[in-house]
Every structure is written in C-alpha cells, then in structure tokens.
Amino acid sequence: MNRVVITGLGVVAPNGVGVTAFSRAIKNGLSGITHDPLLERLQFSCQIAGTPAISEDLKRQYFTDLELRGFNSTGILYGVIAGMQAWADAELPIDVSSEPDWDSGTVFGSGTSGIDKFRESIYKVDDLQTRRLGSTVVAQTMNSGVSAYLGGKLGLGNQVTTNSSACATGTEAILMAYDRIRSGRAKRMVAGSTGDSGPYIWAGFDALRVCSSQYNEHPQQGARPMSATAGGFVPGSGAGALLLEDLESALSRGVKIYAELLGGQVNSGGQRGMGSMTAPNSDAVQRCIIDALKNAGISAMDIDAINGHLTATAKDALEIENWTKALERNGKNFPYINSLKGLIGHCLSAAGSIECVATVLQLYEGFLFGNSNCNDLHPDIAALIDPLKVPLRTTYLRPNIVAKASFGFGDVNACLIFKKFNN
Numbered sequence: 001m002n003r004v005v006i007t008g009l010g011v012v013a014p015n016g017v018g019v020t021a022f023s024r025a026i027k028n029g030l031s032g033i034t035h036d037p038l039l040e041r042l043q044f045s046c047q048i049a050g051t052p053a054i055s056e057d058l059k060r061q062y063f064t065d066l067e068l069r070g071f072n073s074t075g076i077l078y079g080v081i082a083g084m085q086a087w088a089d090a091e092l093p094i095d096v097s098s099e100p101d102w103d104s105g106t107v108f109g110s111g112t113s114g115i116d117k118f119r120e121s122i123y124k125v126d127d128l129q130t131r132r133l134g135s136t137v138v139a140q141t142m143n144s145g146v147s148a149y150l151g152g153k154l155g156l157g158n159q160v161t162t163n164s165s166a167c168a169t170g171t172e173a174i175l176m177a178y179d180r181i182r183s184g185r186a187k188r189m190v191a192g193s194t195g196d197s198g199p200y201i202w203a204g205f206d207a208l209r210v211c212s213s214q215y216n217e218h219p220q221q222g223a224r225p226m227s228a229t230a231g232g233f234v235p236g237s238g239a240g241a242l243l244l245e246d247l248e249s250a251l252s253r254g255v256k257i258y259a260e261l262l263g264g265q266v267n268s269g270g271q272r273g274m275g276s277m278t279a280p281n282s283d284a285v286q287r288c289i290i291d292a293l294k295n296a297g298i299s300a301m302d303i304d305a306i307n308g309h310l311t312a313t314a315k316d317a318l319e320i321e322n323w324t325k326a327l328e329r330n331g332k333n334f335p336y337i338n339s340l341k342g343l344i345g346h347c348l349s350a351a352g353s354i355e356c357v358a359t360v361l362q363l364y365e366g367f368l369f370g371n372s373n374c375n376d377l378h379p380d381i382a383a384l385i386d387p388l389k390v391p392l393r394t395t396y397l398r399p400n401i402v403a404k405a406s407f408g409f410g411d412v413n414a415c416l417i418f419k420k421f422n423n
Contacts, residue, residue: 004181005421006258007250008092008243010085010192011357012078014050014236014344017058018085023361025343026369027394031220032344033234042199046211048219050236050345051197052078062153070134073114078239078350079146079194080153083108086190086241087154091255100157103249105186107177108147108241109169109193110162111349114140115200146194158186166408167309167346168266169193170240170353171416175264177244188245195350197237208278210313211235223312223346224373225339226320226381226390230312236345240353242360257421258364262296262401264416265289275411280315282322288413289326289405296417300327303335303417304399305368307359309407310339311346317380319407324384334385336397342372352406352414359404363420366398 009019014032016022025032032050039047054077059068062081071077083106087094095101117140121133139145144162151160159180165172170193177191195201205211212232215222224230250257267288269281293300306323310316323337324330340355347354362368370393377387398420405415 001182002184003247004178004244004261005247005250006242006261006360007245007255008086008090009258009357009360010082010089010241011354012052012082012239013354014052014238017052017054019089022357023365026340026358027367029343029370029372029393031372033219033223035216035219038199044199044206045209045213046206046234047216048212048222048234049202050234050347052238070136071140072117072120073140073145073196074116074198074237075110075113075194075196076140076146076149078237079108079110079192080149082192082194082239082241083150083190084153086243090243090245091253095155101155102157103187104154104189105156105158105180106147106150106160106190107173108150108162108190109164109173109349110143110146111164111166111169111195112201113143113145113196115196116198117141119200150190154190164349165412166410167348167351168406168408168412168414169349170351170356171404171406171414172266173353174242174244174356174416175266175414178261178264181244181246187249188243190241191244192239192241192353193350194239195237195348201348202235205235212312221373223342225310225312225341226316226371226378227312227374228376228378230316232313233311233341234345236347238347238350238354240350240357242356259360260419260421262298262417262419263292264414265292265295266414267291268413269411271411277411278409280407280413281411282318284411285322285407285413286326288415289323292403292415292417298401298417300329302401303327303403305336305402307355307402307404308337308339309405311341317378320381320384330384332386334389336368336389336391338369338371338391342374356404356416359402359418363399363402363418367394367396368399370394
C-alpha cells in the first residue's frame with residue numbers, strides 16, 4: 001500500500017481566496033461573514049452569510065471569455081479555482097497535448113450545482129424559450145459539473161467523479177481519493193468539494209430555523225461554535241482542494257510536502273437510535289472516529305488536536321461528548337479542539353474540504369487557530385473538557401497529528417487523520 005501525502009492546496013473561502021490569504025486570515029482571526037442585502041430583501045431570518053469575493057479578473061485567470069458567456073454557477077466557479085490552485089501549488093504542469101494524464105484524476109464533491117443556472121433555465125423553459133438555453137446549461141447544472149470542468153482543464157485521465165454526502169462531502173471526497181492512491185490505482189488526485197452560494201441554497205436551512213438570526217446587525221459575531229450564546233449556524237460557501245499524491249511520486253518530483261494523510265473512515269448511523277435526517281446517531285459517530293484511528297494505525301493518545309464539525313447549533317455539546325467517549329479522553333487529557341465556522345460560517349458541502357485545508361496548514365506551519373466568538377464556552381462542554389483545550393487565539397503548539405471530522409444530514413459521518421510529514 002502506498003503512503004499518501006499532500007503536495008498542493010487550493011482554497012476559495014469567505015475570508016480568503018488562495019492559500020496565502022486564507023492562512024493569514026485564520027491565524028489572525030479575520031472573519032469572512034458579512035451582511036447580505038439580498039437576504040434582507042428576501043426577509044430571511046438570517047441576513048448574514050460567508051461568501052467568497054471573486055473579481056472578474058480572477059475569473060478570467062481560470063475561464064475563457066467564451067466559457068464565461070452565460071456562465072452562472074458559483075459552485076463550479078469556486079471548485080475550478082480551488083482545484084486548479086492545488087494543481088499549480090503542487091508544481092504540476094497542464095499538458096496541452098492530446099494525451100490524457102492517465103495517472104491523475106479527481107474526486108470533487110458538490111451538494112448541488114448551478115442552482116442559479118437552474119432557476120434561469122426554468123424561467124426560459126416556462127416562457128417557451130428552450131432553444132435559447134445555450135450549450136452549457138447541462139454542464140453547469142449536472143452535479144458532476146465541477147469534476148467535469150476540472151477534468152477537461154487539467155486533462156485528467158484517471159477517475160473523474162463527484163460525490164455528494166451533505167456536510168460530510170468534502171471530507172469523504174478526500175478519503176475516496178486517498179483510497180485510490182493507496183491501492184495503486186492512481187498516482188495523484190485532486191480531492192475536495194464545493195458549494196454554491198445564494199438564497200436558493202440557504203433558504204431551506206433558514207426555514208428549518210437552524211440559522212443564526214440574532215446577529216444581523218453584528219455579522220462577525222454571528223457564528224459562535226461551542227458558545228453558550230450560539231444561536232444557529234451562519235450559511236457560507238466556497239471550495240477547498242487538496243492535491244493528494246503517492247509518496248514515491250512526490251519525492252521523485254522534489255516538491256514540498258504539506259502533510260501525510262494516514263487514513264480515515266466514513267459511515268452512517270442509518271437514522272436509527274437517536275439518529276435522524278438532521279440528528280446524528282452517536283454510536284455511529286463514535287464508531288467512525290474509532291475506526292478512523294484503526295485505519296490510520298494510531299491510538300487515541302496520539303491525537304494532538306481536533307478540527308471539529310461544530311456548527312454553532314445545539315448539537316455542539318453532543319459532538320464533544322462523542323469525541324470524549326470515542327477517544328476515552330476528557331478534562332485536561334482531551335486534545336485541543338477548534339472550529340473554523342466561527343470565521344467563515346457553515347459552507348455546507350464545501351465545509352469539510354475548506355476545513356481540511358485549514359487542518360493541513362496547521363500541521364505544515366505549526367499552529368492552531370483560535371475559536372472565534374467562544375469567550376463564553378457552553379457549560380455542557382466545559383463540564384466535559386478543560387476550557388483551555390478550546391483556544392481563543394492562535395497558538396503555536398506545533399501539532400503532530402490532527403483529526404478532522406464532518407457530520408452531515410442523512411446521519412452520515414466522515415473522519416480523517418492527518419500527520420505532520422516526517423520522511
């Protein structure tokens with residue numbers, strides 16, 4: 001079995017586009033959550049959101065003018081930028097020859113694709129203008145549109161596919177790509193996920209009353225994972241990408257190695273027990289974490305830090321409880337834990353991949369970012385773990401192994417184990 005390492009990163013996040021800007025933002029606690037006038041006009045309860053800032057000039061670095069004609073899919077836009085950033089960061093060329101790169105592929109997840117393009121197309125069909133839909137409406141609205149675009153731009157000849165598992169999508173995609181490289185069926189894979197932005201994505205969650213509505217006048221205070229005053233998640237969007245590569249290939253190319261991916265696990269609670277479409281089965285969550293440790297070949301005591309799912313809902317304390325039981329560690333013996341959602345909101349299908357980029361950067365640069373808006377740690381969490389294990393500001397503790405988990409609608413779970421690279 002091949003060892004799998006990360007040689008490239010790409011990110012399109014509400015608080016930073018590109019690895020340099022994103023790393024600076026999470027180290028300095030810079031929020032990407034702002035007031036959204038459209039959500040206010042549409043009378044959403046939550047009128048704040050995390051949306052990446054993409055200029056027209058940046059679009060044209062990744063898409064031709066012809067491709068941008070009639071283009072209306074933020075998810076594909078974010079995903080292509082992040083994926084191609086990761087490819088370039090790994091110092092891989094884009095071969096314009098007629099031969100595909102048989103050793104390289106992508107697993108790039110998405111919750112939906114081109115919902116704004118769908119809306120636009122529905123109106124045209126209803127107005128008897130089907131012939132005016134344009135030639136790219138299918139590519140923009142099919143769920144695998146993001147991987148199809150990446151496959152064509154990079155000339156990928158290995159597996160090119162899209163997975164979809166709600167908020168666990170990005171974390172699951174990375175494990176799927178890892179398995180392909182580890183088993184020798186690919187040398188490198190662009191792995192990640194993307195999520196569209198806008199009211200037609202976020203409306204259902206607002207209707208479920210799971211979004212923050214008390215901080216519309218103070219957007220940067222709205223996302224409050226693990227806080228006693230958390231009032232729901234802030235919707236976000238973007239994309240994250242990791243270039244996974246087998247160690248032998250990476251060493252032969254002489255490129256930087258950000259970290260090693262030791263393994264992981266995905267499972268489902270089957271919506272049994274306390275699990276449901278919207279709530280986790282705790283037995284399944286704990287089993288996912290325990291099996292991820294086994295797959296990675298490490299013990300619970302090897303975990304230095306956790307990057308949690310932690311959405312700023314009533315389930316945060318339950319997530320911490322599940323970690324304490326799975327690791328059999330609590331109080332002062334618990335690892336450090338943080339949540340990126342205090343800075344960028346909950347980016348839904350893109351959450352896991354953006355948070356994995358943050359996890360890898362912490363290992364590579366030797367820091368743990370602080371938990372924003374968590375000065376008032378929830379008492380149920382403080383009863384389980386030492387509050388000092390929830391850092392409020394960036395600390396330079398140089399973690400060696402970090403666990404990253406994501407849990408999604410449908411009672412699905414994913415957990416990855418990343419390690420600082422030591423050859």
